Amino acid sequence: MPDISSTDLQRLQQQLTEREAELRDELKTVRGEKDQLVKRMTHEEVEDAGEQGEERIRSALRHAEEERDIEELREIDEARERMQAGTYGECTDCGRDIDLQRLFAQPTAKRCIACQQLYERAHPATPRFPASL
Numbered sequence: 424m425p426d427i428s429s430t431d432l433q434r435l436q437q438q439l440t441e442r443e444a445e446l447r448d449e450l451k452t453v454r455g456e457k458d459q460l461v462k463r464m465t466h467e468e469v470e471d472a473g474e475q476g477e478e479r480i481r482s483a484l485r486h487a488e489e490e491r492d493i494e495e496l497r498e499i500d501e502a503r504e505r506m507q508a509g510t511y512g513e514c515t516d517c518g519r520d521i522d523l524q525r526l527f528a529q530p531t532a533k534r535c536i537a538c539q540q541l542y543e544r545a546h547p548a549t550p551r552f553p554a555s556l
Contacts, residue, residue: 425512425520431527436506438530439499446492446499453489457482498531505533514538 427435505511512521516538525532534542 424506424509427512427523427526431523432506432511435511435526435530436503438527439502442530443496443499446496450489450492450496453485453492456485495531498533501533502531516542 502511505513512523512526513519514521514535515533517535519535521532521535525536532539
C-alpha cells in the first residue's frame with residue numbers, strides 16, 4: 424500500500440462508511456417510492472397517454488438512481504477489499520500511487536488521474552434506461 428498514514432486511512436474509511444450509509448438511505452427511499460407507485464397504479468387508472476409518459480420517465484429516473492447507488496456501493500466494497508489486501512491507493516492500471524488528495528476527494532478511486540482519463544475516453548458514460556421506455 425502506498426505511504427498512507429493510519430490517520431489518513433481511518434479518515435478515508437470513515438468517508439466510505441458515511442457514504443455507504445447515505446446510499447443505503449437513498450436506496451431505501453427509491454425502493455419505497457417504487458412500492459408506492461405499484462400500489463397507486465393498482466388502485467388508480469392513468470388518465471391519458473401524457474400521464475403514462477410522465478410516469479415512465481419518473482420510473483426511468485428512479486431506476487437510474489437505484490442503479491447508480493448500487494454501483495457506488497460496489498465501488499465502496501472494492502475499496503475496502505483493496506484496503507484489506509494492502510493495495511489501496513495503488514492505480515489498478517499502472518501500479519503507481521494515487522495522489523492522497525484524489526483519494527480524499529474520491530475514496531473509491533482505483534486509478535490515478537492519468538489512467539482514469541484514458542479509461543473514460545475508452546469507456547464513455549452512457550445513460551441506461553429500462554426497457555419499458
